[in-house]
Amino acid sequence: MRPSRIVIPETAKAGEVIEIKALIQHPMVTGHTAAGANTEPRDIIHTLAVTYDGAEIFRADFFPGVAANPYVAFTTRATVSGDVVFTWTDDKGEETRQTRTLRVS
Amino acid sequence: MRAHLAIAVGLIGTAVLDGTSHAEQSRPTIHSATEYLSVGMHAEQDDESRNRGMLWVDLGETLWNEPAGQSGKSCASCHGASEHLNGIAARYPRIDPATAQLLNLEGRINQCRINHQKAPALAYETNELLGLTAMIARHSRGMPVNVEIGGLAQSYFESGRQLWTTRQGQMNLACVQCHVDNVGRKLRGDTISSGVGTGYPAYRLEWQGIGSLHRRLRACQIGVRAVPFEQGAPEYLALELYLAWRATGTTLDAPALRR
Numbered sequence: 025m026r027p028s029r030i031v032i033p034e035t036a037k038a039g040e041v042i043e044i045k046a047l048i049q050h051p052m053v054t055g056h057t058a059a060g061a062n063t064e065p066r067d068i069i070h071t072l073a074v075t076y077d078g079a080e081i082f083r084a085d086f087f088p089g090v091a092a093n094p095y096v097a098f099t100t101r102a103t104v105s106g107d108v109v110f111t112w113t114d115d116k117g118e119e120t121r122q123t124r125t126l127r128v129s
Numbered sequence: 130m131r132a133h134l135a136i137a138v139g140l141i142g143t144a145v146l147d148g149t150s151h152a153e154q155s156r157p158t159i160h161s162a163t164e165y166l167s168v169g170m171h172a173e174q175d176d177e178s179r180n181r182g183m184l185w186v187d188l189g190e191t192l193w194n195e196p197a198g199q200s201g202k203s204c205a206s207c208h209g210a211s212e213h214l215n216g217i218a219a220r221y222p223r224i225d226p227a228t229a230q231l232l233n234l235e236g237r238i239n240q241c242r243i244n245h246q247k248a249p250a251l252a253y254e255t256n257e258l259l260g261l262t263a264m265i266a267r268h269s270r271g272m273p274v275n276v277e278i279g280g281l282a283q284s285y286f287e288s289g290r291q292l293w294t295t296r297q298g299q300m301n302l303a304c305v306q307c308h309v310d311n312v313g314r315k316l317r318g319d320t321i322s323s324g325v326g327t328g329y330p331a332y333r334l335e336w337q338g339i340g341s342l343h344r345r346l347r348a349c350q351i352g353v354r355a356v357p358f359e360q361g362a363p364e365y366l367a368l369e370l371y372l373a374w375r376a377t378g379t380t381l382d383a384p385a386l387r388r
Contacts, residue, residue, distance in 0.1 A: 027187060027188060028184075029183060029184060031178040047179070049184045091334070091337060093181045093337075093338070095179055
């Protein structure tokens, strides 16, 4: 589990469009090295997947050009009360999972 | 005519480098690097849900409440909740009354760890020390720098000013030649600021992470091809005090975003 910061409203009205922001601490080692430099194998977060009430609503693939500590923001439409689950996965298979509960009235 | 101009420029240069000149006795107008951020980076710095330095602030908040060392005490055991730290960072570096030594925030944290928590000191640039300093500095966001330079601080202040005005390195440049004479002009892709440390610890894009003011000072020294001091060196502590005095009234914005 890596440190992360998630901003999501706790409550929303049905049909409302909400903004979600997610930031995670990760060095995003590209694996690209200059001639003669130490080679460190690529280790980046390659995927962020977000589910809402069990269904995937957002997925991002990251590539070595993405800076360290990647940040994403996206919007979704609030429909029912449920858990929003964020899962980041890196090249070493390490998963960081965070859950937030959205209450919809 | 051209020769006269060259002489005039030379004289101005000498005057600025002389530590006793009028310009250095009274504080000049300060332009923090925050003023020169792009609109996008400025917005990112001000928005705590996007400012990546906040990842370290979170760590600092956790460590503040975690027992450390043989004492089994956390920072909060003595100092209470971290909200009580409002304005503290704006008064550092300052003289520690017990030892008569100048301490910056990092030094103060480590003194507490050694004396009160009975824990080993944290090294510069560890996530732990960066986290604690970033968290403490953040509690002074928007507050004006106000450091004490009289009394026991006087000699540190003078050596700081001396370092600030002394040419060094293969480039033979003093701090003032960029950070006084050329503020607002371009140095490669970035705009030269007054060189105050009001944003540190700062998240620097070049570093892809957060770093201390002393790390930034090392980068400047390496830039002029001088032999840099170690983080925490007395020379840097003295310079940190001098920079803070120059920044008097400028607001802190750590953890800031820098290029």
